[in-house]
Amino acid sequence: MTTTADWYVDFADRQARGSSPTYERLTREIARDDELLALLDTVPEPKRQPNLLLAVVRLLGGPVENHPAFRSYVVTRWAAVATELRRRATQTNEIGRSALLLPVLAELPQPLALLEVGASAGLNLYLDRYSYDYDGVRLGTSGPVLPCHLTGRTPPTALPTVTWRAGLDLNPLDITDADDRAWLEALIWPEHDHRRDRLRAAAEIAAADPPRLVRGDLVDDLPALAAEAPADATLVVFHTSVLYQVPADRRAAFIALTVTLPGHWLAAEDPEVTGHPGRPADGLHKNVLSLDGRPLAWTEGHGRSMSWF
Structure with missing residues (x-):
């Protein structure tokens, strides 16, 4: 135990x-x-x-x-x-994780309809408005720059086209609310000034065009929100470091639900939560990036690195 x-x-x-x-x-x-x-x-x-x-x-x-x-x-x-x-709940809303999602999203049929589960303040819904640096390969010209050490595959060559974005959370945060902003900043670790700066830059982007965030349960309320996505866009239901906070029975119900929805399911989650065997060679905690349940890469929790299988 x-x-x-x-x-x-x-x-x-x-x-x-x-x-x-x-x-x-x-x-x-x-x-x-x-x-x-x-x-x-x-x-x-x-x-x-x-x-x-x-x-x-x-x-x-x-x-x-x-x-x-x-x-x-x-x-x-x-x-x-x-x-x-x-x-409270751990609602870090780390935008560095957008660098982990981008290589997959850029290769899906465009345009995209993004639906984030456990969206917090919805900052990762704006990943098409950030810039990226994959070991010197730059992508994007606006917003905060998100560096990511990428091994095992080539960096993406284009940002995705997003035509619809929405988030689902039991307790969505309002990026324009002082208390919610203070909580997001408190979740950033003491030495991580760069993450704090990126959060503030992303907050300005979201505040200028607030996301559609729905208060609801990841099983009970997901189908109705997914049904709002435009039919001419590829729906992508995604989440990062969320499922470890969900009870096992609800987690199983959510995973079963994802296969019934149109589009794709993209996740970066703890391997123990998703049932992926083994640990990375360095012994550090890593999440597994997966698409439609197929494991793709080890990923660092704040988006600093990813290693393709």
Whole structure:
């Protein structure tokens, strides 16, 4: 049985290592702190996840630079921390993941109708308005530049043409709302100033042309929203780092539903969630990019790299 301590050690080893020294140190200390672990075990399991706790403390103005200060803050303000843990979800909306989706989307029949499940504020719905750098191969002339180290295939040569875009989320975020913007920024790791800058640039694009975001369930409400897509466009239902937050039975129902919809299903998800065997050679946490259930590549969670199978 995986414990809360195991979860924090795994986060330190496979996600924060080599990416956020602050979070790597802190989550290792949390994994050894019996009092903090006992507090975390009083909230539902999905609400104990490391990234959620760390973001909530940052949102509330608490310190994450060292364990003693973090520990004191969480223990003395646990009621407020627990309230936010129960209220919030990890809705990172990392636009770097657009660089992972682009090679597949650029090769599908154009134009596209994009429908993102777990859309957060919908920033990845604007991937045709960003620019990309695949190891020196540049694509696009507007918006933030998203670098991605790509191995195993050639970079895409053109941006997709998007004629319709919509998002579905249990709690969609409004990019023009100050509280929602603050939550998105709190989810960005301390050392990742480049991600914060990209978020702000993408927010300006979305705010100028707000996306259609529907509050709803990924099983119950997906068919009706998909039916709104124009018939002369290729529908692509996509999601990134979403399914790990969905209960197993609903996850299975969603995957079964995708094969009944027209168009394609594109996902970048944890291999344990999608049933892909094995781990990448470097031992770090990687997601699997798949199209219509067929695995294509290992992908870094924030879009920094992808390695084609």
